[in-house]
Structures are given as C-alpha cells and as structure tokens.
Amino acid sequence: MLATDDHFRLVEKAVLGDSCKSSQWRVASWARCLHDYKLDPSRAELVDLTSRELRTEAEAFDADITLATSELEATLMMIEGGGYSAHIANRNGVIIAERKSKDSAFYCSTDRIGAVWSEEVGGTNGIGTALKNLTPTSVYLSDHFYADLTSQACASAPFFGPHGDVLGVVNLSTYNPGVPQLAHRVIFGVAQITADRLESIYFRNTFRKEYMLTVNVEQRSPAIFAIDPDFRIVGATRNARSLFGIDEPAMGVRSLWAVFEKIRGNPTLDYLCDSLRELRPLGSGNVVEVSLRRPISVLTSMPPSLSAATSNNPVKSARPKFGKKVTTLAECAGDDPQMGQNIEVLQKVFGSGLHVLLLGETGVGKDTLTRALHYESERAAGPFVAFNCSAIPETLIDSELFGYSGGAFTGASKEGNAGRIVEADKGTLFLDEIGDMPLQLQTRLLRFLETQEVTPLGSGKVRTVDVQVVAATHQDLHARVAAGTFRQDLFYRLAGAVVTLSSLRERQDLSTIIANLMTQIDDGDKVTFSERAMKALLSHSWPGNIRELRNVLTRAVKLADNGVIEPKDLMLTPVRMPPLVLPPQPPLQAQSAPASGPAPAPERPVPAPARAGTGMRKSATNQAEKEAFLAALEASGGDIAACIKMLGISRATFYRKLKQHGLTSASR
Structure with a gap:
C-alpha cells in the first residue's frame, strides 16, 4: 500500500x-x-x-x-x-x-x-x-x-x-x-x-414465453431477439439493439422482417425453428448465422427453497421480481456431509460428456438438484427441459420425446413437433422416472445416447443434438434389469455417474432444512414451534421426504394459533407404508448365475419358466410388486389418490400396473 x-x-x-x-x-x-x-x-x-x-x-x-x-x-x-x-x-x-x-x-x-x-x-x-x-x-x-x-x-x-x-x-x-x-x-x-x-x-x-433468435456475431455479448408468433420483435439484448439499430419504442411494433430479409414462402416460426440457419440483414451483402428456439417457460419453475448458504445475508427475505427461485447447489447440500460429497462428484462430471443417473426415494429433490446443476454450469444459458417418463401415456412418449413431422399420424399437428430432446439442444435434458419408460422406447433412447442423433417420427431427417442427460428414478433398476423390464445396456449408458440422494430421515441437517423452509413458507409472519411440535418433526420418519415436509409445514403455518405451531397443527398421523423397495438382487454381472434358495411361493400357479433362475427372480419381483399394491390399497381404504401418493408413482403407471397384476381399485 x-x-x-x-x-x-x-x-x-x-x-x-x-x-x-x-x-x-x-x-x-x-x-x-x-x-x-x-x-x-x-x-x-x-x-x-x-x-x-x-x-x-x-x-x-x-x-x-x-x-x-x-x-x-x-x-x-x-x-x-x-x-x-x-x-x-x-x-x-x-x-x-x-x-x-x-x-x-x-x-x-x-x-x-x-x-x-x-x-x-x-x-x-x-x-x-x-x-x-x-x-x-x-x-x-x-x-x-x-x-x-x-x-x-x-x-x-x-x-x-x-x-x-x-x-x-x-x-x-x-x-x-x-x-x-x-x-x-x-x-x-x-x-x-x-x-x-x-x-x-x-x-x-423474462422472454421465456417468446421465440428466441440468437445471432452469432464475433462479440462477447450475446445478440438475442425475442419474437412473438406474429414475427414482431418484443425484446432485444443490448448488443442486438446496438448492432441492428433498434430502440425501446420499436419493441412490440417492429417486425423481424424490418431488420432481416424476409424468408420466401412465409414459413411459420415453428417450421423455422428446425430449418433456419442464417439470415441476411437488410442493406448488407453478408449473411449471419442464426438459431431460433421455441418458447421455453420452464426456466425457473422449481419448488422454492431457502438456503443455509445465504444465512448470513440479511436480504434473503427479498422476493424475486419475476419467475420463481432457483435453488442453488449450496442449498441442496445444506449441512449434510453426504449430500456435499454427492454434489462435489456431480459438479466434476456434469458437462464432461458423461450421463448422470440419480437414485433415491420419491420427494428427495432429484429434479431440484438437477436444475441447480444446470444453472450453475456452462450450460446455464441453454434450455433446461424436464420430461416425466411416467406422466405421459405410452402411446405419446415417443412423439413427445423424439418429435414428429407434420401429419405423421392421425391428430398430429400440421407444423409437427421438435420433441423434448431437440428442445434441450445446448442445454440439459432431465428424464424423470426413467424406470417407467416402456421397453420398446428404451431402444430408441439408447440409440440417441450413443449417437446424439434424433430422427422424428414420419421424417427421414436426422438431427444431431448436444445435450447433458440426467436420468432419475426411485425404483430399483438392478431389480428391473433382472426382471427384464429395463435394458441392461441402457442402464450402463446412463450410469456415467450414479449418485444416490439421501432420504430426509438419513440427513444430518433436518433442523436446518426445517428452518430454511420456514423462512420461505411463513412469509415474514415469524411463526414458531413449541418444543413438542419440533420434537415431533425431528422424530417423524418422513416417507415423502422434503416434498412431504414442505406440505406439512405449509399446512401448519395456516393452522397455527397465536403464531405457535403445536403438534395438532402438524397432523402427523402414522401411515402404514407398503414395501416400496424390491427384494435385493445380486450384482448385475452375476445375474446369469441361478438364484440361491427357493423363490417365494406365488399366490397362484404360474407357468414354468424357460430358465429357472431368471424366471424365479422375475416371479418374485412381480409378486413383491403386487403385494405392495395390495398393501397400498388396503392402507388407503381404496382411495386412489392416497394410494398413488403412498406408492410414489404417477396415475398412468398406477392403472397400468393394476391391469398388469389383474387387480382393480377395489382389490384389498
């Protein structure tokens, strides 16, 4: 100095x-x-x-x-x-x-x-x-x-x-x-x-509901236009305004074709998303490279959470002016050593070309963690696209994930659909409930993971896509591989890095998580817990994990009298949960060996399998799954919504499994 x-x-x-x-x-x-x-x-x-x-x-x-x-x-x-x-x-x-x-x-x-x-x-x-x-x-x-x-x-x-x-x-x-x-x-x-x-x-x-036109210029700052369905420019980055002479009064008034030469044939924006590669600025003899993306409204659509990482920040109660809060990796880790190690591993492999497989019980925050990884990586400027493999009917998964050309099938949109994989280009694709993906579509997914190429239904056009794939499931994929319902080669392709997220009852920072969630939920009302209520929270098993905890706290805040939450406000009634975890299986490399010991006796005679070892394991797995459904139906009293919540699966999967096991909602 x-x-x-x-x-x-x-x-x-x-x-x-x-x-x-x-x-x-x-x-x-x-x-x-x-x-x-x-x-x-x-x-x-x-x-x-x-x-x-x-x-x-x-x-x-x-x-x-x-x-x-x-x-x-x-x-x-x-x-x-x-x-x-x-x-x-x-x-x-x-x-x-x-x-x-x-x-x-x-x-x-x-x-x-x-x-x-x-x-x-x-x-x-x-x-x-x-x-x-x-x-x-x-x-x-x-x-x-x-x-x-x-x-x-x-x-x-x-x-x-x-x-x-x-x-x-x-x-x-x-x-x-x-x-x-x-x-x-x-x-x-x-x-x-x-x-x-x-x-x-x-x-x-801000403009996630609009089309995005990015102009590739040799400058550090991005030149991006937000375009509405009528080709009007509704937004432009500072660099785009400077390069193309656009000011604020022109927003929402000026057409894209007042800046660039118009494409012949009046194609739609959806069509141009798949075909547009270059444009010529008006009055210029040179063309510029461009890319056009469809609206993406999922940029920050995750459940809000609050972090220990900002606990020393007196402004942490300030509310965002738009969108929802994106949980950070530090917030996901909290004060739990195991979660900290998990995130350290994921940060090192994310974006390296390896696919990621997240395992863990329902409600542990697999989706939230994946979003945090995306927004704190070099792919943050690209899209984050989430696809739930169990929430879409089997007949539509193919077209929704891989896309289709116009008129490819009855009821198909005339403009076609790029598909979620293409939408995630240069970004991250999160495949939730991958264990529920139908077997025949697993083959197509495997081919994409190997080649990074997508061919929409009804089209011979192949498109190369650059995406970071993160798959997640609460199911035992080893058991599903053994049962023949999940491809072993797909498992190994997804398992570039496999991380199991801790359940809430296994974490060492439950009190910190409760405090952070309350900071978000009570909205400044300073609601507190009685000693008995906090003891009840800390001793509960939390089968629904963080999702269940958030619901309990939100309800308790509304029910609390005089700003103090008592045990009655928590409504923590014991629930007899069905066995969600399938019987442990030997390692994948040992699956060809016959199972030791007799398989559990089935309720009804079953046909003799061609290969005794594999057939016995598959029979035991199916029987365990059927018993889980029966237990859930019994515990819920036949309430379908409650049963689905207990099992932690989607409604579509629930009815598919009922049919598979010859059950009805009245079976109990």
Whole structure:
C-alpha cells in the first residue's frame, strides 16, 4: 500500500498536470472525486447500510437475486485459488450478494453485503466507476482514489436488464498488494464474461414465453431477439439493439422482417425453428448465422427453497421480481456431509460428456438438484427441459420425446413437433422416472445416447443434438434389469455417474432444512414451534421426504394459533407404508448365475419358466410388486389418490400396473 502522502501527491499531480492517455479514465474519476464530490484521498469515509436500508436496496434490484448468486458460485469455480471474492451490487452501488473466496487471507472486509460503493462515496473503485461510465472497469491497487484501498484490486462489469437499463455490477476483488497485474487482467475478463452471462440468463427468463433468435456475431455479448408468433420483435439484448439499430419504442411494433430479409414462402416460426440457419440483414451483402428456439417457460419453475448458504445475508427475505427461485447447489447440500460429497462428484462430471443417473426415494429433490446443476454450469444459458417418463401415456412418449413431422399420424399437428430432446439442444435434458419408460422406447433412447442423433417420427431427417442427460428414478433398476423390464445396456449408458440422494430421515441437517423452509413458507409472519411440535418433526420418519415436509409445514403455518405451531397443527398421523423397495438382487454381472434358495411361493400357479433362475427372480419381483399394491390399497381404504401418493408413482403407471397384476381399485 502506498503511503498516504505519496498517494495524495500522485492523485494531485495526475489531476492537475498532464497524464498519459491510457489512464485518462482514472484521471477523470479522480477529478470527479476531488472537485465534484469533495473527497479527501487520505481519509476514506465508507458507508454501510442498516438492515432495513439494505432490504430496500435489495428490493430495488429488478431481478432474481438468487440467479445472480448462482452465477457468482460458477464464477468462483473459474477463478478458484486466486483469492478473489465475488459480489453483486445493485444500480446504486450497494453490495447485495456475495460469495467469499475459500482463501480468507485475501478477503476484502470493506467489500461486504450492505457496503455502499458508489463513486460519490467510495471514490475511484470498480463498482462505482463502472456504474458512472457504464463500462467494465479494472481498478488495480493505486488506481483507487483512497490511499487506504491501494492494497486492493477489483474488476467490475455492469450488466443490463432485458429492456436495456443497467441492473447492477459484477465485482471480483482481492486484498492482495502482491497480485500480478497480468493475473488481474485475466480476472477482469472473467468479470465481463459473468456479466454477459447474467444478461443472457435474465433476458431468456423474462422472454421465456417468446421465440428466441440468437445471432452469432464475433462479440462477447450475446445478440438475442425475442419474437412473438406474429414475427414482431418484443425484446432485444443490448448488443442486438446496438448492432441492428433498434430502440425501446420499436419493441412490440417492429417486425423481424424490418431488420432481416424476409424468408420466401412465409414459413411459420415453428417450421423455422428446425430449418433456419442464417439470415441476411437488410442493406448488407453478408449473411449471419442464426438459431431460433421455441418458447421455453420452464426456466425457473422449481419448488422454492431457502438456503443455509445465504444465512448470513440479511436480504434473503427479498422476493424475486419475476419467475420463481432457483435453488442453488449450496442449498441442496445444506449441512449434510453426504449430500456435499454427492454434489462435489456431480459438479466434476456434469458437462464432461458423461450421463448422470440419480437414485433415491420419491420427494428427495432429484429434479431440484438437477436444475441447480444446470444453472450453475456452462450450460446455464441453454434450455433446461424436464420430461416425466411416467406422466405421459405410452402411446405419446415417443412423439413427445423424439418429435414428429407434420401429419405423421392421425391428430398430429400440421407444423409437427421438435420433441423434448431437440428442445434441450445446448442445454440439459432431465428424464424423470426413467424406470417407467416402456421397453420398446428404451431402444430408441439408447440409440440417441450413443449417437446424439434424433430422427422424428414420419421424417427421414436426422438431427444431431448436444445435450447433458440426467436420468432419475426411485425404483430399483438392478431389480428391473433382472426382471427384464429395463435394458441392461441402457442402464450402463446412463450410469456415467450414479449418485444416490439421501432420504430426509438419513440427513444430518433436518433442523436446518426445517428452518430454511420456514423462512420461505411463513412469509415474514415469524411463526414458531413449541418444543413438542419440533420434537415431533425431528422424530417423524418422513416417507415423502422434503416434498412431504414442505406440505406439512405449509399446512401448519395456516393452522397455527397465536403464531405457535403445536403438534395438532402438524397432523402427523402414522401411515402404514407398503414395501416400496424390491427384494435385493445380486450384482448385475452375476445375474446369469441361478438364484440361491427357493423363490417365494406365488399366490397362484404360474407357468414354468424357460430358465429357472431368471424366471424365479422375475416371479418374485412381480409378486413383491403386487403385494405392495395390495398393501397400498388396503392402507388407503381404496382411495386412489392416497394410494398413488403412498406408492410414489404417477396415475398412468398406477392403472397400468393394476391391469398388469389383474387387480382393480377395489382389490384389498
């Protein structure tokens, strides 16, 4: 750090005398600090907001703070080991979110949540000067106006909202007077990349119900148009506005064909999604590469949850201005060591070309974890597409997943359907309840996983797709392989990384999970638990896991008198659950060996199997499944909805299994 007097003379000489051209931005900032703001470089008078003031500033952030903090975590992974921490400041220069470096020795204590870094207060600094000039700014050591800050280096980049106005600033800072200037330049580039990604994420989230036209230009910031079904431009990123001369009044009025040469034949947008590869801007002799995507309204449609990761953030109660909260990986891990290890493994393999298989009981959060992986990976700018293999009738799974051409079958749309796999191109495809996928479609899925190629029904056109596949199930796939209802080669293809998620009763952080969920559910009403109610929550077995816990807490908040939840409000009645786990099977590689010991006796005589070992195992598996259904029907008193909930399966699968086992809803 420069001596105070030396730094004062440096500032004075630069402002009053001649300065080199490369540092004009710094001299201009120093001049504002001296003349306009009347600041003294030898005496830093920094400001921290109160909790109430900070809450107001957080609410003024016209976007989802959680999306921004998720991006900060991804950024820290890019610069791990550099000693830099990452922050989000709002348009007023107030830090509203942060992710600290693992190396606390280099943490800037002045860069904390609630600190005000507008240039009028903090002098020349990354956040404030970036906001003043609306341009990325690197402030390296003695570039700071205040002498007390010349041991710090910060790299900041403003990011802009979907309508072109500044939202805030990404800031990466370190308290390290020995940081090499070249290394800091690299960090400066990372800050700009993070800001660009945030712009893209917020834009796609805001216009997720519109068609997205991305123009591939050789610039860092994306050029994206949001198009309505009538080809009107309803949104454009800042770079798209600049490149093609579009201003805010043109939104919702100007046609796409007022910017690009119109395609002959008046094709529909749905048709162009599959065929459009390039366009020619009006008045230009060159074509540009483009891609067009269908509306995706699932960007942030996950159940909300709140995290221990933001427990030290006094603005965690601020509500997003649009969309729903995206749970972070830190929130998924909580304080449970096993979940922490699981997520560490998944982060290393996600996006590496390996497919992922998530196992675990119903309600443990497989969908939530997959979304968090997507939004904290390099695929975050691409789509997240979820497909439940048990929620779609068997006759429609093929067309919904792999797509179809116009008129491919009776009742098919004239425009056809790209299918969920193609919709997930450059993003993530989540295949939930993969264990319920019909056997004949498993062959098509296996071929896609091997070739990354899709051929829609009724079309000979092959399309190559780049997707990260994550499959999930609560079923015992080893048993299903042994029973012949799930392909063994498909299992191994999906099992690039296999992770079993802990059930709620196995986790070591149940009290933390309860507290975090309550922060979200009670909506600031400060509902508390009696000692007996908390004891009941901690001792319950939670067969429905986090999904069940959320429902219980939500109901209890509504029923509680005087703001105190009692055991009666929880309504935790013991439920006799049917056996959902099938009998343990030998390892897959040993399946060819005959089963040791006699198989359980079936209720009715069954035909002798061709191969005794395999047939006996299949008979035992089917019998166990049938008994599970009978037990569920008995426990629910014939209530179909309750029975389906107990079994943890979809309604379509429930009726298919009833028919398979020769049962009716009255069987009990």
